[in-house]
Each structure stands twice: as structure tokens, then as C-alpha cells.
Amino acid sequence: MIRFDNVSKRYASGHEALTRVDFEVERGEMxxxxxxxxxxxxxxxxxxxxxxxxxQGQVFVDGRNLNRLSSGQIPYYRRNVxxxxxxHQLLFDRSVFDNVALxxxxxxxxxxxxxxxxRAALDKVGLLDKEQQNPIxxxxxxxxxxxxxxxxxxxxxxxxxxxxxxxxxxxxxxEIMNLFRQFNEVGVTIMIASHDLELLKRMNKRVLGxxxxxxxxxxxxx
Amino acid sequence: xxxxxxxxxxxxxxTPPAARPQGAVQSKSRLGDRFDAWMAHHSTTAIDSLLRxxxxxxxxxxxxxxxAIAVALPAVLYIALTNIQNIGYSWQDSSQISVFLxxxxxxxxxxELRRRWANRADIAQVTYVSPATALEEFKTASGxxxxxxxxxxxxxxxxxxxxxxxxxxxxxxxxxxxxxxxxEPLVTDVRIDMQWVQRxxxxxxxxxxxxxxxxxxxxxxxxLVIGNTIRLAIENRRDExxxxxxxxxxxxxxxxxxxxxxxxxxxxxGLLALVLLAIGLGWLGGPVAHLADLYQSSxxxxxxxxxxSLQLVLLAGITGLLGAWIAVGRHLxxxxxx
Numbered sequence: 212m213i214r215f216d217n218v219s220k221r222y223a224s225g226h227e228a229l230t231r232v233d234f235e236v237e238r239g240e241m242x243x244x245x246x247x248x249x250x251x252x253x254x255x256x257x258x259x260x261x262x263x264x265x266x267q268g269q270v271f272v273d274g275r276n277l278n279r280l281s282s283g284q285i286p287y288y289r290r291n292v293x294x295x296x297x298x299h300q301l302l303f304d305r306s307v308f309d310n311v312a313l314x315x316x317x318x319x320x321x322x323x324x325x326x327x328x329x330r331a332a333l334d335k336v337g338l339l340d341k342e343q344q345n346p347i348x349x350x351x352x353x354x355x356x357x358x359x360x361x362x363x364x365x366x367x368x369x370x371x372x373x374x375x376x377x378x379x380x381x382x383x384x385x386e387i388m389n390l391f392r393q394f395n396e397v398g399v400t401i402m403i404a405s406h407d408l409e410l411l412k413r414m415n416k417r418v419l420g421x422x423x424x425x426x427x428x429x430x431x432x433x
Numbered sequence: 434x435x436x437x438x439x440x441x442x443x444x445x446x447x448t449p450p451a452a453r454p455q456g457a458v459q460s461k462s463r464l465g466d467r468f469d470a471w472m473a474h475h476s477t478t479a480i481d482s483l484l485r486x487x488x489x490x491x492x493x494x495x496x497x498x499x500x501a502i503a504v505a506l507p508a509v510l511y512i513a514l515t516n517i518q519n520i521g522y523s524w525q526d527s528s529q530i531s532v533f534l535x536x537x538x539x540x541x542x543x544x545e546l547r548r549r550w551a552n553r554a555d556i557a558q559v560t561y562v563s564p565a566t567a568l569e570e571f572k573t574a575s576g577x578x579x580x581x582x583x584x585x586x587x588x589x590x591x592x593x594x595x596x597x598x599x600x601x602x603x604x605x606x607x608x609x610x611x612x613x614x615x616x617e618p619l620v621t622d623v624r625i626d627m628q629w630v631q632r633x634x635x636x637x638x639x640x641x642x643x644x645x646x647x648x649x650x651x652x653x654x655x656x657l658v659i660g661n662t663i664r665l666a667i668e669n670r671r672d673e674x675x676x677x678x679x680x681x682x683x684x685x686x687x688x689x690x691x692x693x694x695x696x697x698x699x700x701x702x703g704l705l706a707l708v709l710l711a712i713g714l715g716w717l718g719g720p721v722a723h724l725a726d727l728y729q730s731s732x733x734x735x736x737x738x739x740x741x742s743l744q745l746v747l748l749a750g751i752t753g754l755l756g757a758w759i760a761v762g763r764h765l766x767x768x769x770x771x
Contacts, residue, residue, distance in 0.1 A: 289679065
């Protein structure tokens with residue numbers, strides 16, 4: 212589903228964030244990405260989101276070579292990749308419902324279809340009763356769940372999460388991870404960046420460890 | 434790694450693919466749906482951006498006023514020009530040569546001269562206004578009857594009003610005719626109203642260009658003002674733009690609300706300009722009509738009329754859209770998620 216083929220990324224500043232990275236994530240797999248800060252986790256995610264382009268090598272997502280996607284095709288590609296951010300990236304000028312509805316409106320769904328799917332997504336993350344509230348009044352954990360609902364509402368085949376539990380206590384983190392595990396069980400390919408080693412051990416999933424821009428570890432953490 | 438099979442029970446919200454109808458009919462109806470959704474997004478974006486402007490009424494009103502003033506200024510000049518042109522035309526219709534006769538000329542001499550001239554090919558008609566008739570007309574028109582009555586003698590000369598014929602209506606023909614009339618010994622002065630009208634037309638041609646240049650400059654001003662306002666709106670909504678781009682919003686989708694905002698600024702400014710013009714015309718209309726009455730003219734101030742008003746508002750709207758387009762083109766591409 213996600214394949215990195217000899218990928219390097221050097222920024223204009225000269226900093227080499229990734230060096231000859233090779234790995235493959237199967238369809239329906241759940242993978243964690245770890246490493247010290249600056250190891251290249253964010254860069255790797257940005258390459259998958261096409262927020263950055265590799266300086267060398269190729270990235271394939273769902274069989275598509277991302278190097279061949281023109282900038283005009285990027286929006287349509289991104290509709291198939293859900294993203295959860297550490298800082299949620301919610302919009303505080305609109306309700307929870309409208310935040311989650313945004314990807315569906317962009318993709319051109321009818322209001323009826325949008326309403327149905329937004330409620331299904333909010334139900335899934337347990338926030339159906341908060342749909343008319345402004346996300347600013349929600350707790351950190353709830354805000355993160357709204358972000359997750361928005362990321363999955365148009366049923367992407369790939370879900371990326373950058374430190375989704377970074378600001379949450381262990382109990383809420385477990386709750387969020389449980390949600391991801393449920394989405395993974397219905398076939399969504401998931402990649403989560405996290406530096407919480409305890410959490411990674413508990414989840415018992417494949418872990419890609421990055422160190423100085425290279426894959427230093429690949430497998431389950433014990 | 435083996436892919437995990439989708440678990441239907443856990444995926445209550447995921448519609449099974451088989452539930453969708455297949456084939457050409459499906460793709461056609463889905464295209465229709467897409468078009469409907471696109472239209473729906475246009476109308477909601479249009480309404481949303483208008484409501485957004487109305488939510489900050491004072492700020493929006495300022496921009497609308499700036500646009501309105503910039504639109505109203507050339508419109509006022511245009512209206513003034515067309516009105517002056519109307520006066521000119523009504524005078525041109527009665528373009529005639531006034532020939533003032535010597536004070537010693539008697540009515541019979543004048544009548545003889547009138548008959549002689551009336552037979553000329555380059556003259557269509559000659560009317561004789563005797564000093565007595567002229568005095569009567571002056572008395573009724575000026576309202577100075579008592580003053581006139583107190584005069585010892587009639588100060589007005591006899592006048593022959595010459596209507597040039599077809600041959601005499603060209604500038605050259607008119608000049609030749611004027612020479613002939615002037616050579617008549619009984620004549621003291623010859624006045625051609627046409628000269629005045631021709632000068633007016635020359636002046637109008639110049640004024641029209643000035644108005645056009647001014648309108649162009651002010652349109653540029655409107656584009657800059659709206660462009661700057663849109664730039665600020667883009668800055669204010671930077672977070673939203675980033676999120677929209679991250680969840681797959683196309684450039685057209687991101688652009689749309691700002692273009693509508695520019696359109697609303699333009700259209701609103703155009704409408705406000707019409708209101709300003711109506712107030713101005715209402716304010717001036719009464720005194721102008723009174724003034725015209727004093728000069729025995731049925732002249733009345735003419736506004737823009739329905740079609741021209743519509744054109745003005747549309748033109749303002751297009752200018753606003755153009756300003757927004759330029760701002761969006763310059764600033765939106767810089768906002769990319771990083």
C-alpha cells in the first residue's frame with residue numbers, strides 16, 4: 212500500500228532528513244513510526260501527504276507513483292489519505308459537525324450523504340451528542356477524536372497520524388489507540404508516528420524505527 | 434504481512450461496495466450528483482461569503498463606500514455630459530441665423546428683404562420679427578413690463594430669423610451664406626448659433642475622453658482596494674485554507690469564497706453608487722427644473738436609466754471580481770501546508 216523505494220530528502224537548507232529509505236507497508240497493515248525528534252518521521256509523513264517531494268527515489272501509495280502526480284492531481288490524491296495531527300488542526304469558527312463535514316463537502320457529496328456520514332463518524336468516536344458544539348469547548352482528548360472523525364469520514368484507504376497522543380494522558384492515549392485499532396480492523400492502512408515506547412510495546416504492532424534519516428529498526432518491539 | 438479482511442460488523446458506517454448500482458447509468462447519475470454538488474457549493478459559498486461580509490457591517494460598509502464613490506464619480510461626469518449634450522441637441526435643431534437690422538429700417542423694407550432672401554436656394558425660411566413684436570415678447574418673457582413701458586423709445590432692432598436650407602447647412606455653406614447676409618447694407622450684425630453648438634461638441638469630445646481616463650483610473654483604484662481587502666481576508670483565513678488543502682480541497686475550491694467576496698464588494702459598491710446618484714439627482718433636480726423654467730426650457734435632469742444602471746452595477750461587480758482574482762492569484766499560492 213505504501214512503498215518507499217530508495218527515498219532521500221534533502222531540504223533547501225542542506226539538511227538531509229531522509230537517506231535512502233526503503234520499506235513497504237501492506238494493505239490493511241498498522242505500522243508505528245518512531246525515532247528521536249529530527250530523525251525524519253515528519254518528513255516521511257509529509258512525503259506521503261505530498262506536502263514535500265523527495266529529492267531522490269520514489270514513493271508509491273496504492274500502486275501510484277507519487278512523483279508522477281501533477282500538482283493539479285494532488286487534491287484528489289489527498290482525499291484518499293486521512294491525516295490526524297498532534298495539534299488537531301480544527302477550525303474554531305464552526306461546529307464539530309462542520310469540521311468533520313469539510314472533507315465531504317470538498318469532495319462534492321450531497322448534504323444528505325454528508326450528514327449521514329458525518330454522524331456515522333462522530334458516532335464511531337463517541338461524540339455524536341457534541342456535533343453542534345464549537346470544538347474550542349471540548350477537552351484535548353475530545354478534540355483529537357474530532358480530528359480522527361474528520362480524517363476517516365470520507366473512508367480513506369490510508370490513515371496517517373503524527374503524534375496523535377502527544378498531548379494526552381496514558382488513559383486517553385489508550386482510548387485513541389483503540390480507535391485506530393478499530394479502523395485498522397475494517398481494512399484501513401494506518402501509519403502512526405509516536406515516540407511513546409511504552410505505548411508501542413503495548414500495541415504489539417510492527418514498528419519502523421528511524422535514526423538520522425535511515426530505517427534502523429523494522430519489526431515488533433519487545 | 435497479510436491484509437486484514439474488512440469486518441462488516443465493526444464497519445456499520447462503511448457501505449458495502451455491492452450495494453451501489455453498477456454500469457453506465459451509475460456513472461451518469463454520479464456525474465449529475467457531482468454537478469449538483471458543485472452548483473450547491475457555488476450557491477452556499479456565494480451566500481456564506483455575503484453573510485460573512487454582513488457580519489462585520491461597518492468594515493464592509495467602508496469598502497462598499499470606497500467602491501461606490503469611485504464608481505459614482507465617473508458616473509456623475511457621464512450624466513453631466515449626456516445632459517449637456519441633450520441641451521446642445523435641442524439647440525442644434527433650431528439652428529438658425531439671427532440677422533440684426535439697422536435701427537432705421539422700416540417694416541416694409543424688412544418685409545421686402547425677407548421676401549428676397551426667402552427665394553434663395555440656400556435658405557429654407559425667413560421670419561421677420563419687428564422691433565414692436567420683439568418688445569412685446571421681451572415684456573412677457575422677462576416680467577419687466579413696467580420697466581419696459583417706462584422707456585421712451587423701443588431699444589430693440591428688427592430681426593430676420595434665417596433658417597438655412599440644405600445647401601447652407603454645411604459649415605462651408607453656412608460661412609458663405611453668412612458672408613452674403615453680412616454684405617446687405619441694411620444689416621448691422623449676423624449671429625450664428627451653430628458656432629456655439631459646434632464648440633460645445635468639440636468640448637464634449639474632449640470631456641468624454643477625460644471621463645473615460647478618469648473612469649479607468651478609478652477602476653484601477655477599485656481593483657487595488659478590493660485586492661487589498663481580499664489579501665487581508667486570505668491572511669485571516671490562513672488556517673482554514675491550510676486545512677482545506679490538506680483534506681483535498683482543489684485550488685478552485687479554495688479560491689471560490691474569495692472570488693465571491695470580491696464580486697459582492699463590487700456589486701454592493703455599484704448599488705450604493707446608484708443610491709448616491711439618485712440622492713444627488715433628487716437634490717439637484719428641483720433647482721435645475723426651476724432654472725430651466727426661468728429660461729423657458731422644458732429641460733430636465735436625466736438620470737442613468739434602467740439599462741445603464743444595470744451596466745454600472747455589473748461593471749462594478751466585474752471590477753470587484755477582477756480585484757479578487759488578482760489578489761487570490763498572488764497570495765493563495767503562497768499558502769501551502771508545510
